[in-house]
Amino acid sequence: MKRQILTFVSGFLFSIGLSIGGMTMPSKVIAFLDVAGNWDPSLMFVMVGAIGVYSLIFHLIKPKMEKPVYAEQFKLPTRLKIDFPLVVGAALFGAGWGLGGFCPGPALASSFLFDIRILVFIGLMALGIYLGSIIQLYIPRSFYRND
Amino acid sequence: MAEFEIIKPLIGGMLIGLSSAILMLGRGRIAGVSGIFEGILRPRADEVLWRVLFILGLCFGGLVMSFIYPERFNLETNRSIEMIALAGLLVGIGVHIGCGCTSGHGVCGISRISSRSLVAVPTFMFVGALVVWAVENFAGAQ
Numbered sequence: 001m002k003r004q005i006l007t008f009v010s011g012f013l014f015s016i017g018l019s020i021g022g023m024t025m026p027s028k029v030i031a032f033l034d035v036a037g038n039w040d041p042s043l044m045f046v047m048v049g050a051i052g053v054y055s056l057i058f059h060l061i062k063p064k065m066e067k068p069v070y071a072e073q074f075k076l077p078t079r080l081k082i083d084f085p086l087v088v089g090a091a092l093f094g095a096g097w098g099l100g101g102f103c104p105g106p107a108l109a110s111s112f113l114f115d116i117r118i119l120v121f122i123g124l125m126a127l128g129i130y131l132g133s134i135i136q137l138y139i140p141r142s143f144y145r146n147d
Numbered sequence: 148m149a150e151f152e153i154i155k156p157l158i159g160g161m162l163i164g165l166s167s168a169i170l171m172l173g174r175g176r177i178a179g180v181s182g183i184f185e186g187i188l189r190p191r192a193d194e195v196l197w198r199v200l201f202i203l204g205l206c207f208g209g210l211v212m213s214f215i216y217p218e219r220f221n222l223e224t225n226r227s228i229e230m231i232a233l234a235g236l237l238v239g240i241g242v243h244i245g246c247g248c249t250s251g252h253g254v255c256g257i258s259r260i261s262s263r264s265l266v267a268v269p270t271f272m273f274v275g276a277l278v279v280w281a282v283e284n285f286a287g288a289q
Contacts (some may be wrong), residue, residue: 006173007197011204012211013166014178014250019212019219021159022152023249026224033272033279042152047253049160050167055258057168068175075175076259079246082266089245090252092237094271098278100234101224103249104242105180107235108202109209110220117222121235128239129185136244 003070015109021046024110026101033098081145085136096128167254170201179251180205181242230282241271 015024022028022042031040067073097103102121110118167178174197176183186198213220226234242248245267247256252271256264 003174004196004200006169007200008204008207010166010170010173010178011201011206012208013162013169013204014180014201015205015208016212017159017162017164017166019159019209019216020162021156022219023159024209024212024219025221026226027221030224030226030279033275034283035276036280037283040151042150042156045153045156046160046163047257049157049162050164050254051160051258053161053164054167054254057164058171058255058258061168062172065172068171069173071173071175073175074171075177077177077246077256077261077263079263080261082263085244086246086263086267087270089241089243090267090270091241091245091274093241093245093248094274095278096234096237096239096241097249097271098275099237099282100226100231102231102234102238103180104184104238105205105248105250108180108184109205110213110222111206112210113213113220113222115222117228117231120228120232121238124232124235125239125242126184126188128236128241129181129188129243130239131236132240132243133189135240139244 006070014105017046017050018106018109021049023103024106026106029097029101029103029106083145084143085139089132163250163254164258167250171255177251177255179247179255181238181248182246182251185243226282230286245271 018024023046031038032043100121107118107121111122170176170178183198183201186194252264252267257268
């Protein structure tokens with residue numbers, strides 16, 4: 001039970017951070033990416049704060065633990081090499097992020113507003129994930145360096 | 148016009164870092180929102196509950212904050228609903244093929260000094276900036 005509460009609390013804190021930080025405002029996201037126009041660097045400090053806290057804990061506390069408090073092992077990504085799909089995927093994600101001003105975390109954090117824009121974004125994002133898995137079948141294996 | 152802020156983004160970012168660290172130290176998982184969400188769409192029995200709980204926490208946290216701090220949930224932009232729909236589709240395809248988004252690559256990956264994330268983050272920031280520039284200059288603000 002404790003580990004289930006902890007997981008919920010983690011998500012809860014995450015969206016408190018997103019909203020205090022300003023990530024839940026697409027206008028703020030667009031202004032952050034608008035380096036060639038009216039650039040607003042505010043959201044850079046969200047990255048600084050998040051990376052600062054996470055890297056301290058990841059590099060100083062986690063190595064002292066044999067395993068997570070409520071799990072058998074730490075599960076880190078197993079793909080380690082840079083490959084073509086990574087770059088193309090990141091580019092497509094960036095295009096969508098700049099076009100709409102939403103990324104997955106803030107969109108889901110705003111889902112209970114039941115705003116049509118959020119619902120459309122989340123619905124199409126789910127469809128996109130499904131489409132992505134179909135597109136992936138047609139990417140030649142030789143483009144991957146992580147298998 | 149968005150106003151420049153430092154303290155609130157910094158505090159918000161630290162909370163995101165803390166919540167991601169709780170998930171790592173508590174359950175040994177990367178707090179990558181797109182990956183966690185994808186795992187719910189494509190469920191594996193032993194892997195669903197923690198993902199649902201995290202996403203529910205995310206939704207409820209947002210709901211609570213929308214009462215406490217409603218200005219932060221102002222969704223107004225010059226983007227049309229068609230643009231937002233296309234954006235959702237691109238984000239979905241992109242996070243699947245690129246294995247992550249702003250949280251998984253941007254926060255956890257950069258902190259772990261993952262070479263894949265060190266490539267993914269500048270890539271999506273650059274393309275994002277390019278698209279914003281294109282929309283602001285050629286698509287015309289509605």
